[in-house]
Structures are given as C-alpha cells and as structure tokens.
Amino acid sequence: MLRARGSGRRPVMLAIAGDSAAGKTTLTxxxxxxxxxxxxxxxxxxxYHRYDRAERSGKPFTALHPDCNHIDIMEQHLQLLSMGEPILKPVYDHxxxxxxxxELxxxxxxxxxxxxxxLHTRMARACFDITVYLDPPEPLRHSWKVRRDCAKRGYTPEQVMAELDRREPESAAYIRPQRKHADIVVRFAPVAGRLDPPGTPLSAELLLRPTIDHPDLADVLDSGPAGTGADRxxxxxxxxxxxxxxxxxxxxxxxxxxxxxxxxxxVKxxxxxxxxxRAGTALSDPGVLGQLGDAGTSDPLAITQLLLLYHLLDADHRQAA
Amino acid sequence: MLRARGSGRRPVMLAIAGDSAAGKTTLTxxxxxxxxxxxxxxxxxxxYHRYDRAERSGKPFTALHPDCNHIDIMEQHLQLLSMGEPILKPVYDHxxxxxxxxELxxxxxxxxxxxxxxLHTRMARACFDITVYLDPPEPLRHSWKVRRDCAKRGYTPEQVMAELDRREPESAAYIRPQRKHADIVVRFAPVAGRLDPPGTPLSAELLLRPTIDHPDLADVLDSGPAGTGADRxxxxxxxxxxxxxxxxxxxxxxxxxxxxxxxxxxVKxxxxxxxxxRAGTALSDPGVLGQLGDAGTSDPLAITQLLLLYHLLDADHRQAA
Structure with a gap:
C-alpha cells in the first residue's frame, strides 16, 4: 500500500550498531x-526516546533500555526508509x-x-542489507567516551565514569547482544604484546560472517591456517x-x-x-577514507571503510540487476 | 510488510474535513x-506544518497551503493508522x-x-471508511472563527477578519474542493425566511451521497418529491x-x-x-449527543452525530463479518 520511490529503486541499507562512543560517527x-x-x-x-531527560530521572532504567524508547516506531521508520519512503524522525537535543x-x-x-x-529486534534487522557491530575493548571505549563527553558535552571524567557504571547492566543486556546479528564485527584495538611507536594507529580485526558475500581477498593476503609459523x-x-x-x-x-x-x-x-x-565512478574521493576524529589517519580504518563501501556498491548493483 | 494490530482488525477510519472554525471539534x-x-x-x-510560524512569515502562502505542509507524511500516517499501526505525530503549538x-x-x-x-489527496482519501465535509455558510463560519480566536487565542476581531481575508484564496483553492469527495456534506445554518425564537438551534442539511450505504429513513421521514405541497x-x-x-x-x-x-x-x-x-452495547451514552460548545444542545447536531455513529458501527460490523 505504501508507495515506493519514484525511481522504483529501494535504497541500500547499512546498520552500524554499537555502544556509546564505540566509533560509529568516525566510521560513518x-x-x-x-x-x-x-x-x-x-x-x-x-x-526515539519515549521520555525526555526530566521524565527519565524518575525511571528505574537508563536511556539505553528498550522500554525507554519507541522501538516500534524505530522499526516502522526503518521499514519506511528501506522502502524508499520519507520519515518525520524524532529529534532529541543532547x-x-x-x-x-x-526532522524530515x-x-x-x-x-x-x-x-x-x-539491530535490537528481528523486524529492525530485516530492514538492512548489511549489518555492522562496533566492538572495541571496553577500557578503550570508556576512554573514548570520557574524552568526548568531557570535551563536547561539558561533563567531568568522574561523571562520565559513573554514567558508564550505571549503564553497564543495560549495555550487557541490550547493546552487546546485537554483536551476534552483525554480518561484520569491527574491533579497533592495540595489538597485544607489541610496543609500537607513539602515533601508530589501532589495529582492526574484522570478523566477516558468511551471512553476506565478502570479496575474496585470499589471493592478496596471507591466508594460511593459523599457527603454521612465526612469520605468519x-x-x-x-x-x-x-x-x-x-x-x-x-x-x-x-x-x-x-x-x-x-x-x-x-588490499585496497x-x-x-x-x-x-563501477568503483571508479561511484567513489567520489577514496582519499577521504581513514580519517580519524582528531585529524590523524588510519589505514586499518580506511580498509574497514573500503570494505563497507564494497558491500554498499555491491548491494546497489545487485538490486539494479 | 508492516504489521497489523495484534487483533488482526483494522480500525474504522472517519474523516471530518472543513475550514477553520467550521465546527469539526464540536461534531467530533x-x-x-x-x-x-x-x-x-x-x-x-x-x-503537519513544514515551517513554524517564524519561518512561514517570509513565505508567500498561509498555513493552509499544501506546500506549507508535509502532505506526504500526513498520507503515510493515515495509511499507518488505517492499518492499525501507531504513529509519532508532529505537534504544532498554536x-x-x-x-x-x-506524540505517540x-x-x-x-x-x-x-x-x-x-481529503486533499487521493491517497489520503483512500484511507477512510467514511468521509465528511463541514460546509457552513461562510458568514456563519467567520462569526464562529472570530468568537473562538478572540476568546481562546487572544486575537482582536479585526485581526481575525484580516486573517480570513488573507486565507480566502487558499480556502477556495484547497479546502472547499474537498467537499466533492465527502460521503456526507454537513451544513448547519439558519433556515432562510423563518423567524424562529432566539435560542432555536441551527438547522442541519445533510447531503447523503450514494458512495456509502445510508440507513433507509424513508419510512419515518416525509420523503415525497420536492414541491408536492406547501405542507411538505x-x-x-x-x-x-x-x-x-x-x-x-x-x-x-x-x-x-x-x-x-x-x-x-x-428518527433517532x-x-x-x-x-x-449492537447499537445498545456500542453506544455508552447517546444522551451526550447534540451538545454544543457553549453548553446548549441541538437536535439537528444530535441526529447528525447519530448518523455518523451508525456508519462507524456499520463499518466495524462489516469488517468483523
């Protein structure tokens, strides 16, 4: 009954899920x-908050809790977007x-x-062509959140750490379980046991689940079985x-x-x-990939982004076919 | 793709269209x-305003103009409601x-x-089981609008009359054309040529279009051809x-x-x-019908409302069958 876009094409939908300050904005x-x-x-x-901050202060859960959000309206809006329809999206002023x-x-x-x-509900997940979960080690995410919330939102480090503690049970119950529904799990982290010089970017570990077709990189990458030699x-x-x-x-x-x-x-x-x-005409400037929030650059981030662009363009190509 | 209500039943949808102060709230x-x-x-x-009052002040049209409204979102929300789905409806603070x-x-x-x-667009009209247009004579509507906007919204009569003048071209272009799409056109007006005592309610003229099945009232009403006698x-x-x-x-x-x-x-x-x-159990209190905004009552209004209740219950009955 709801109309599709004039072009008859549906948009390609990519989800990037993750806890607060997990790096979603930088990746996007x-x-x-x-x-x-x-x-x-x-x-x-x-x-999609059901309550504003004042109303929430009397509730026994944080803003993370699904009961604190209009999850049914979020699902509905994701479905509408996936059909090419506009939405009037709620806006929360942080x-x-x-x-x-x-906003329209x-x-x-x-x-x-x-x-x-x-990725909390099955109905929401069904709207996406590609699903990503950002999974940094918790201590790293905490440090990112302290840095951001103090710099941009005017909190003290103690306030941010207290809020992280308060949210932990609901992060465990509702945020982290989304990891298992992702086609790609992205983990930026330092490599254990190495002493890289200061300024070395974080490494990326990308879990590529067989739920979507990934590009075959075996030819250009060391892809032998684990543990066949120290060099590997x-x-x-x-x-x-x-x-x-x-x-x-x-x-x-x-x-x-x-x-x-x-x-x-x-690899790129x-x-x-x-x-x-189609890559050449579709990508306006691959040089912008890998840029970090603080103006540094990272090749692991650039390759992660390029892999996601591959999936976006591949899904678009298959829809057009 | 969008789910229906748990019950599997869709709601019965009634539209009441009409210009500002045409009596929509009283009827509802x-x-x-x-x-x-x-x-x-x-x-x-x-x-569903696209612009708030400050933004609108620089535009060449009034709030009535379809371009001044998110008509596509209104259509979408009507479709969702007609399928039994919740909406997050925009709210304009008058x-x-x-x-x-x-608001949810x-x-x-x-x-x-x-x-x-x-009833402005075909897609919106398609969402309704019953459509009504309120069509009072313009001088009467103007007096209602002056009374309401001065009493409740703090305007002077001159301001309201100036606003009515400003809106007239868009009323003619967008509001009144909806009349032809209504199953029932309701006109409350004094009877021409009669000198009824003060306090006599307005008469109702209901045009009943054959686009829906009306109850057969020929048995209880004078229904001869017009002009067969002065008594008629x-x-x-x-x-x-x-x-x-x-x-x-x-x-x-x-x-x-x-x-x-x-x-x-x-007739009732x-x-x-x-x-x-089913009428007996469905109508919690038919005694509330016919109440006017200023606390008087009107039998023509009561009969109009009862006819609409007939259509609501009849549509509900047919959906359940």
Whole structure:
C-alpha cells in the first residue's frame, strides 16, 4: 500500500550498531564523504526516546533500555526508509535533554543507520542489507567516551565514569547482544604484546560472517591456517579461519596498525578490483577514507571503510540487476 | 510488510474535513463521548506544518497551503493508522507557533481524523471508511472563527477578519474542493425566511451521497418529491432527492432547528433500529449527543452525530463479518 520511490529503486541499507562512543560517527563520516552526501543519507536512531531527560530521572532504567524508547516506531521508520519512503524522525537535543521538533529524512540511494539499538529486534534487522557491530575493548571505549563527553558535552571524567557504571547492566543486556546479528564485527584495538611507536594507529580485526558475500581477498593476503609459523603471525595483514566466541566459524581479517602504505594499497586495490569499473565512478574521493576524529589517519580504518563501501556498491548493483 | 494490530482488525477510519472554525471539534466531541474514549482515537491533522510560524512569515502562502505542509507524511500516517499501526505525530503549538515534541498516537477501534486537508489527496482519501465535509455558510463560519480566536487565542476581531481575508484564496483553492469527495456534506445554518425564537438551534442539511450505504429513513421521514405541497416544505424533517451544485444526484436530509423532541426521537430510534442489537452495547451514552460548545444542545447536531455513529458501527460490523 505504501508507495515506493519514484525511481522504483529501494535504497541500500547499512546498520552500524554499537555502544556509546564505540566509533560509529568516525566510521560513518568517511563513508558519507567517499560516496558523496548527495547519494547518502545518514540517520542516527538514538532519538526515539519515549521520555525526555526530566521524565527519565524518575525511571528505574537508563536511556539505553528498550522500554525507554519507541522501538516500534524505530522499526516502522526503518521499514519506511528501506522502502524508499520519507520519515518525520524524532529529534532529541543532547544539550538540553529535551525532545524537540522532528526532522524530515528522505532516503537517498544509500542509507546508513547508526545508533545504540538498530539491530535490537528481528523486524529492525530485516530492514538492512548489511549489518555492522562496533566492538572495541571496553577500557578503550570508556576512554573514548570520557574524552568526548568531557570535551563536547561539558561533563567531568568522574561523571562520565559513573554514567558508564550505571549503564553497564543495560549495555550487557541490550547493546552487546546485537554483536551476534552483525554480518561484520569491527574491533579497533592495540595489538597485544607489541610496543609500537607513539602515533601508530589501532589495529582492526574484522570478523566477516558468511551471512553476506565478502570479496575474496585470499589471493592478496596471507591466508594460511593459523599457527603454521612465526612469520605468519607477524604479517601486518592476514585472513584467518576462526571460531567466534560462540563457536560459529568466521573469517577474521586483521589489519595491523603498523601496516605499510604499500601493503595496505595492495588490499585496497584488490577490493576496488572486485567492484570492477563501477568503483571508479561511484567513489567520489577514496582519499577521504581513514580519517580519524582528531585529524590523524588510519589505514586499518580506511580498509574497514573500503570494505563497507564494497558491500554498499555491491548491494546497489545487485538490486539494479 | 508492516504489521497489523495484534487483533488482526483494522480500525474504522472517519474523516471530518472543513475550514477553520467550521465546527469539526464540536461534531467530533459527541462521537468520542458516545462511543467511549477507550474505543476511539481522535487525531487532528493540522500539525503537519513544514515551517513554524517564524519561518512561514517570509513565505508567500498561509498555513493552509499544501506546500506549507508535509502532505506526504500526513498520507503515510493515515495509511499507518488505517492499518492499525501507531504513529509519532508532529505537534504544532498554536500558542507559540512552534513545532514541538511529537506524540505517540495508537489507533483504537475507531479513528476520527479531523482537520483542514484530510481529503486533499487521493491517497489520503483512500484511507477512510467514511468521509465528511463541514460546509457552513461562510458568514456563519467567520462569526464562529472570530468568537473562538478572540476568546481562546487572544486575537482582536479585526485581526481575525484580516486573517480570513488573507486565507480566502487558499480556502477556495484547497479546502472547499474537498467537499466533492465527502460521503456526507454537513451544513448547519439558519433556515432562510423563518423567524424562529432566539435560542432555536441551527438547522442541519445533510447531503447523503450514494458512495456509502445510508440507513433507509424513508419510512419515518416525509420523503415525497420536492414541491408536492406547501405542507411538505413545512415539515421539520424531510428527505429530498436533490441535485448537488455540480449536478450529481444526492439525498438531502433536512433537520430543522425547531424540530420537536418527539419528532427527532422517531428518527433517532429508526437509526438505532437499523443498527440492531449492537447499537445498545456500542453506544455508552447517546444522551451526550447534540451538545454544543457553549453548553446548549441541538437536535439537528444530535441526529447528525447519530448518523455518523451508525456508519462507524456499520463499518466495524462489516469488517468483523
């Protein structure tokens, strides 16, 4: 009954789920810049609060709790966007803690939905072509949240740490369980046991689940079985067959922070080649990939973003076919 | 793809369209009271403003203009309600002229949608089981608007008259054309050429289009052809075959303001009898019908409301069958 877009094409939908300060905005920014804002709609689904800050203060749960959010309306809006329909999205003002005037969101060719709970329900998950969960080690995420909330939202470190403690039971109950529903789990972290020079970017570990078709990178990557030699575990990038924490098989792509520009270029080129000629016209500027919030750059981030762009363009291509 | 209500039943949808101060709220109030607020959801669709008052002041059109409203979102929300889905409805604060926090609206068994433009587009009209247009004579509506806006919104009569002048071209272009899409056109007006005592309620003229099945009232009403005798035109209630202003055939039910309680009771009873036994359990208190905003009562209004209740219950019955 609801109409599709005039073009008859549905947008490609990408979810980026993760806890507060897990890096969602940093990951999203490069994707929007690279595909171009005229083709990309970025939506944050953390504004579906049922209560404003004053109302919430008397409730026994934090803003993370599904009962604290209009999850049914979030699902409905994700469905509408996935059908190419506009939505009037609620808006929460973080500075005042008030729910304010909603905003019109019209889906372009690609829709990136980032937030705390986009993969919480089956109905919401069904709206996405590609699902990502950001899974940094908790101590690292805590330090990111302290830095951001103190710099941009005027809190003290003690306030932020207290809030993290208060949220932990609901993070465990509602945020982290989304990890198992992601096609790709992204973990940025320092490599254990290495003493890289200051300024070395974090390494990326990407779990690539067989729920979507990933580009075949075995030719350009060290992809032997784990533990066949000391040299193998030392390579800056490698692909390993792996069992996830729940025992399910998964490919694990490691991109270490100390990867050389030449090495990372080989992988980037391989991903672009898998896309074929459409990559060249679709990506307005691959040079914007890998930019960190504090103006540094990271090859592990750039490769992560390029892999997501591969999936966005591949899904778009398959829909058009 | 969007889910229906748990019960599997869709709500019955009634539209009440009409210009500002045409009597929509007065008509709606009795319906909600009579069926019970627990079974009825009343929605005003005049809050889908694209611009707030400050933004609008620089635009070449008034708030009536479709371009000034999120008509596509209004259509979408009407479709969702008609499927039994909740919506997060925008809210416009008339006192401040600002768009504020949206509100959750969950459809109950019956949904009454009143406003300026609910019948503006084909897609919106398709959402309704019954459509009504309120069509008072313009001088009467102007006096109602002056009275209300001065008493409740703090304007002077001169300000209200100036606003009516400013809106007239858009009323003519967008509001009044909805009249032709209504199943029932309701006109409350004094009877021309009569000198009824002060306090006599306005008469009601109801055009009953053959687009829905009306209860057969020919047995209890004077329903002879027009002009067969002076006595006929003098009866307090009558049903006439009529040509509408566009030439289309229509039944015209007149209920004059001076109708006696005994006469109106006969018609009310006939409508209830057409509903059969379900009328008794469905109507919590038919005594609330006919109440005017200023605390008077009107039998023509009561009969109009009872006819709409007939259609609501009849549509509900047919959906359940």
């Amino acid at each position: 920014r490069g994707l929007v810049q690279c595909l171009g804002a005229d083709r990309m709609t970025a939506v944050c689904v953390d504004d 500075s005042t803690g008030e729910l304010v005037r909603p 969101v019209e889906p372009r060719d690609f829709v990136i939905v980032e937030g705390l709970l986009p 575990t030392e390579t800056a990038m490698h692909l390993r067959l792996h069992r996830d924490t729940d025992g399910r098989p998964v490919d694990a792509l490691h991109v270490h922070g100390y990867v050389s520009p030449e090495e990372s270029q080989v 080129k391989a991903i672009l080649e898998h896309l074929g000629p | 109030r009795g319906l909600v009271q009579c069926l019970g607020a627990d079974r009825m959801t009343a929605v005003c669709v005049d809050d 006192s401040t002229g600002e768009l504020v926090r949206p 609206v969950e459809p109950r068994d019956f949904v009454i949608v009143e406003g300026l433009l609910p 035109t003098e009866t307090a209630m009558h049903l006439r075959l009529h040509r509408d202003t566009d030439g289309r055939p229509v039944d015209a039910l007149h209920v004059h303001g001076y109708v006696s309680p005994e006469e109106s009771q006969v 009873k006939a409508i209830l009898e057409h509903l059969g036994p």
